Amino acid sequence: MTLAGGSRLPLAERLLRLAAAEGASEAEVVVMATDASLTRFANSEIHQNVYETDVVANLRFVAGRRVGVASSGRLDRDGLRALAETAARIARVQPEVDGPVVLPEPGPIPEVAGAWSRATAAATPERRADGVRQGGAEADAAGVLAFGSFSTSTDGLTVANTRGVRAEQVTTQSRLVTICMGPDGEAGYGEALAVDVTSIDPASVGREAAGRAVRSRAPAVLPPGVYPVVLEPYAVVDLLDWIGALGFSALAVEEGRSFYEPGRRIASELVSTWDDARDPAGTPTAFDYEGTGKQRVALIERGSCAGLVYDAATAGRAGRRSTGHGLPAPNTYGPIPTNQFMAPGDAIPGEMLEGIRQGLLVTRFNYTNAVHPKRAIVTGMTRDGTFLVERGEIVGPVRNLRFTQSYLDALAGVEAVGRERRLLAAESGSCVVPRLRIGAWNFTGATEH
């Protein structure tokens, strides 16, 4: 068994002892181990197929008001000793920071269900190849080609510090992404994310992508402009990703770069979001990279700012307890939500389009980036299935469009929220999201496909 699936605590304890021998007043060890496999396919054949096993130990060494961090993949006796010496040397030459350096105290760590799957941990390259073949068969039947990846991984995380924190967990994850493309440039997308690989149906993902590609043939040209949109869950993930990262980090608020103000109305009353790593409907994890138990944090409650995520540093400065959103030290980026949920609404898929005189159904976005972070203005492209909606009906595909849109304005313009939700991969972690109908979306450019 590799360290991803086994116990890493003895290693962490050994490193804490070495830090103490080097004179640490406090210390924190994070051991991250992974066994990860990914089968990639293009033109309906496997073209890349990879496996890695890796272990890294991260040591945060505190010497009074000085902190040094070192990490290493060399975990034999000499390697660990060198790691402790390096972290100590880095700490000792730092200027003292203002105020004491306080590592988290031990606290309750929630029991989380459904974080690990035997089938995912044991998944073979043959199993992934079979999944690729099933998706490819759907593409063949539709006259398009399949492109994508099918991954399975086991990740072990252990955190231990001199204040008594001892936290250890093993999680698994599997993801299948499929884009189907045809000879005339038509494209469609499908994706599934799960803890348990057996809950992913490759044929279903392939069918979704192939069907969308076929419906995307011969797209019309639509001039840029402001249109109402219905966003599929794949596009809604992008909305939550950016809003979460730009606005709901305690460090972003501290530094004045967030739009967040307690109680500020930023979204339609239909919108409620929260971060909850304990929910088995997502990708559960019990604690963060500082060994603090994960808390459920309400971010937006019926349209208004409701809360922030904290790590130990931002919580200490705010005089409160971390919500369990710390990243590995040294972390200058601050805490971020990594397990966001959006509350479902009551609209069934057909109802989402109702009342749209002329608008767009957007499958997903491509290469989005913040143009003005504090106003959450983001630009990006539509991709892999953009459809014109007229009088509440999908009338055909259109070429992809560029948008430059405040995501805050978009949330404020939410008119309907879908009843069904999907678990999907996000830039940071995962999201559970429904479809959304938004009254106005600012498309600012067009492309040639």
Place this chain on the structure above:
Amino acid sequence: MDHVTERALQVATMRGASHADVRTVRRMEERLSVRTGRVAAASRREDEGFGVRVLVDGAWGFASSCRLTTAEAERVAARAVRIARASARVQRRPVALDRQPAQHGRFQTPVAIDPFQVSLETKVGDLLEADAAMRAAADLAFTDSTYRADREWKTFCDSNGTDVEQEITHTGAAVEANAVDGDEHQRRSYPEPEGGMRAGGYENVRGLALATHAGQIAQEAVALLSAPQCPPGRRTIVLDPTQLYLQIHESCGHPAELDRVFGTEASYAGTSFLTTDRLAGGFRYGSELVDIVADATADGGLGTFGWDDEGVPAQSVPLVREGIFVGYLSSRETAPRIGRSSGGAMRADGWNHIPLIRMTNINLLPQPGMSLEEIIQDTDDGLYLVSNRSWSIDDRRLNFQFATEVAYEIRGGTLGRLLKNPTYTGITYEFWRSCDAVADARSYQMLGTPNCGKGEPSQGGHVGHACSGARFRDVQVGVGRW
């Protein structure tokens, strides 16, 4: 050849690999960050491991491990072969590699001052000094001063007899001033927001003179808070190298990657409008002033090396010559499909990833005639755009949109007032065809990014871009509602 490499090659070959290669990599990275006068991060990371790539029955397999033992070499090589056999179950076209002569030798980045031998006190002191200079010059919300040094030792051996060794060092530093007022947040950075990295040692950091430039960017960040919004319209724009390098990266470098053209990056990064028929047809990519090369031999570039991660020697490959699209970034697998030999552009992020076609140093060559200052003087009415703030481009690399940290108005050949939140957008080939001036060698400089994302699992790439600045006519600026 070390024992791990030797054993891995033996096992892979014995188990049926028609081609096998093994890379061992050890990396050391040092990061320092001073945030608003406080040391926010001081860290060093080391890791090492090896990766085995095999071709079996014309299909690829790859496995890697952080444990450098001969027993692990046997396990990992066997696993790579098993994975390749699984790949072969879903394959339509067997992989064929171009023929390359076996390579032997050693490459080392020229380093004048070893960054890992400079004391931490000195490096932290240099950042604290620059950070203090920013905060002394203006009332800022927060500052960020960063330093980074990466060193990679790697060996590459393959079943064809290649055995090469490289030691590559990249070092950089940057300062960033942030001013906030209400919902307005403005940032200025120096030398550019990607961290100022170059190939070489601490001499790069000394050459930047961070503290000398810190005051000006701090004052500009504050001035931008009350500057007028960049108005929409079609304008002449002059791109400073601190923006032009990313325009080259996104709209020339990525679409010239031949794996994208063949669809093998479609599921993540996308494809390319530079299809092979456009190579054969002499597609006009830009104006006659546009000469772009992929040069892995350029001094100081983040894409400079001795051999790529398939053991192909570093070379300079023309991509665009006098505006005509003439070449791709390519590999041993992709180049033969267009009747060429590998251009030596396969690069992997560490021991645990396969090599992918990556940019080397994608350079827009300077043109004799006008300096960058003279181009501005030659511009009656336009905008001078400096330092990238955001970027986005479609999945075929056609429709792009960039924002820069600042725009300076140009009136009658003179730089005028600042404008905030500038953006510009266009279609790649229309934009490059509108280029009517490229600055001469006086402002030609090597820039680059250490954060180029590609592949699944995601890999970060260090790529270089040398350029001197250029002018473009009739470009849409001021995008969106502000």
